[in-house]
Amino acid sequence: MFTSQLDPAQRVTSLKSLANEDFDILIIGGGVTGVGAALDAASRGLKVALVESQDFASGTSSRSSKLIHGGLRYLEQYDFKLVREALHERELMVTSLAPHLVKPVAFLYPLHEKYRERTYVGAGLALYDLLRGFQRALPWHKHLSEKKIAEIAPSLRGDLINGAIKYFDAQVDDARHTFSIARTAVRHGAVIASRVECEELLRNGKRIVGAKVRDLLSGKSISVSAKVTVMCAGVWSDQLHENFGINPGYKVAMSKGAHIVLPKSAIKSDAGIILKTTESVLFVIPWGEKWIVGTTDTPYKADRTNPVASPEDVEYIIEQANRVLLPKITASEIIGVYAGLRPLVANAENSNTTKLSREHIVDRPAPGFVSVAGGKYTTYRVMSKDVIDLAAKDLRRIVAESVTDKLPIIGADGFFALQQQVSQISEISGLPEASISHLLNRYGSLIYELLAIVVEDKNLGEPLTSELPYLKAEIIYAVSHEGAQSVDDVLSRRTRIAFEASDGGESLAVPVATLIAPILSWDAATQKKSVSEFIKHLKSERVALIKILAQVS
Ligand SMILES: Cc1cc2nc3c(=O)[nH]c(=O)nc-3n(C[C@H](O)[C@H](O)[C@H](O)COP(=O)(O)OP(=O)(O)OC[C@H]3O[C@@H](n4cnc5c(N)ncnc54)[C@H](O)[C@@H]3O)c2cc1C
Structure with missing residues (x-):
């Protein structure tokens, strides 16, 4: 009935619909959470619209480490629920929802110490493999001999490494995945337009009844009528709450993460590498004929739209990677660099952002207005489902259950x-x-x-x-x-x-x-x-x- 094409003609039609139709749900934000929510709502039979002020995925959703993973380091924070949930999502994406985009990737976890560390990390990886339950799309972890390590990753320093464990996660081109979900939502009837900014909320007494949005290409303002407005604005959430005069139940702290991109020749390895750092972890991730190496984790308060890596970020990444690599990587080998902002749901004043939970929060600060923030790329589908479940309560009618766990995105079939x-x-x-x-x-x-x-x-x-x-x-x-x-x-x-x-x-x-x-x-x-x-x-x-x-x- 609907096509999935996003082209200039579709945008014109969408703008007309935004102005003339009444929607059940209006979504603000076209990152992975917003487009996921649009797909979730449309596939439950709801009439849904989405506006994105820039390009789809131009916020955090194009700037991640591009891993679909349980998050090994959350095991150390005893966040088993988050790890299990994320591993379940990883399995779904690799096997049925997006196998054309989400691919298994092998990592080596180098060990510096022969017994204690091996037991500790080995137990952690066994738990990581166990937490995915009975699903088994990716191979089980494996302890490697020194000979095997030298074969797989000649660039790992043999003089410093006392073994390694190989385990599997998955990776994705995040931006491509995000607008593929947007297109899937359009195929299920969602009205979607990018470069349309939500400027203020429309009110009828205390109830939010839609929003005033501006088409940034023509400058025209449009009043969109919706029973529930759903905000999925990531690191923009605090700013929008303030603009909209909404008193939210949470705050979003920003943490900047930078990556560098190197040619394949810079590191000799057939697998990715994960390194524990004092603050967090560093990934050396295979990316076609390149490597993506990162990331950093520093509190951030400046411009949300164009976060950039600093020379200190780049130096830190090189220094951490060079702890285990020989030949060492050098700045002159770097091809590209990018930075993104993590939307971390703040759990206390002045807390260290590294320790904040990656779990998401859904909030209903006003009748007719709900929001979601936090989480990880990997768990976008769960966040999207949770926020539409909450929005559905405001619709005051029976709404079908989410079916996105059974709904492959466009291109996945066959x-x-x-x-x-x-x-x-x-x-x-x-x-x-x-x-x-x-x-x-x-x-x-x-x-x-x-x-x-x-x-x-x-x-x-x-x-x-x-x-x-x-x-x-x-x-x-x-x-x-x-x-x-x-x-x-x-x-x-x-x-x-x-x-x-x-x-x-x-x-x-x-x-x-x-x-x-x-x-x-x-x-x-x-x-x-x-x-x-x-x-x-x-x-x-x-x-x-x-x-x-x-x-x-
Ligand atoms: C460095 C880094 C590495 C990461 N690595 C991983 C990883 O490997 N795996 C993983 O699972 N997760 C990872 N994450 C986390 C993941 O990327 C994010 O959780 C996820 O992308 C957030 O998506 P979102 O849709 O909530 O936010 P965003 O993608 O930021 O989307 C919010 C959107 O709202 C739009 N918007 C703002 N204001 C308005 C307005 N007024 N009107 C309309 N639209 C508006 C913005 O333009 C933006 O596109 C990483 C994050 C970072 C920063």
Whole structure:
């Protein structure tokens, strides 16, 4: 009945619906929690709208470590409920909800001490494996011999390491996963628009009856009528509570986490590595032909929209990784850097953010207004379900139970079969097998929509750049199907070129703008503006890198 396409025409239709229809639920925020809530509500048969002030996933949901995990360190905080819940979600995503996007990944836990540490960590990992219950999509952990460690990870310092345990978690392109959920919600009837900001709430006496939102592209204000407004604004929650004159039951503290991106050649290992630090943990995560290394955990109070890594963040990450790596990684090898803000539900004044619980809170501070904050990317579905359960109480009618644990996101259907048909698809399409595998792991069964673009114009089957596997057709698709509206949307989130390319994608900004301009009906001036906005944003993101490289050269 509904398509999942997010394109300029769909946005126009959505804006009309926002102005003219009455909704059961209006969601503020298009991060993973908000789009998850939109899908949860739409799939219960509710009439739902969602507004996102920037691009989908442009907040924390594109800036995480991209792990779908139980969180080993929460075991040390005895947070077994959170670990068990997250492992259950991991299992669901890898096996049925999003197998095309959520992939198992092996990690090594290096041991420095032969007996006590091995017993302690081994017991922790056994508990980690046990907490997932009877589900077994990922292999059990394994103690490795020194010979095996040297084979798997030659870069791990043999002189310092006294063994290692291999265990499994999963990883995802967070931004891609988030807007795939947004598209799934649209397919189930949700009305969704990005670059629409919620400015104030509409009231009828004490009851919230919707919100005044502004289309940031046209500047027009729209009053959206909704029985319940659901705020999923992550680190923006405190600010919005204040703007809306709402007295909430919780506060959200912000903690900044930075990552650096390195070429595969910088670290010789066939598995990721997890390192315990004094504050937290450091992950060395395989990311295609790159490594993502992070993260930091520092209290933060500045600009929420563009958090950037500092030179100290980058130095800390290099220093921690080099505790166990040989050859050591150097600043000059860094390709990219990014930072994000954790929305931590504050449990006490002046508490140390590292120790705050990652569990989420749902709140109903006013009739017709509910919110959710905290949690982890991994548990988005549970957060989304919980907040819609609470919103449903305000609808004062019987509302169906959540079905999102049985609802695969778009592209998931048939993925396991398609994975085995790479050579046939390659033959039919004329694209190399490597490109087919690349497309399948990003679009799943939606690959046919991409291939249709290549059928129309063969040139679009070519790579955008020789440095990375993205095809030109993906740039077109980002705008025609995935809701991208700027060069930054395409280079930072629909693809991850902004942290994967050695120049951050600066040299690709003009070619990308040229490809997308006709679909967005851009004139030359708009095209130029989008390019220069991306380059300005890129330079601010890479400021730490530029400073550090200046110091070492
Ligand atoms: C460095 C780091 C590493 C992490 N690593 C992991 C990990 O490996 N695994 C894991 O499970 N979790 C991880 N997390 C946590 C996870 O990323 C977050 O919990 C999750 O992304 C939060 O999603 P959200 O939707 O609640 O918030 P967000 O993604 O921030 O979404 C909130 C949205 O609200 C929008 N908004 C704000 N104001 C308005 C308004 N007025 N109108 C409309 N929209 C508005 C914003 O633009 C934003 O898009 C990590 C977090 C960080 C910072």
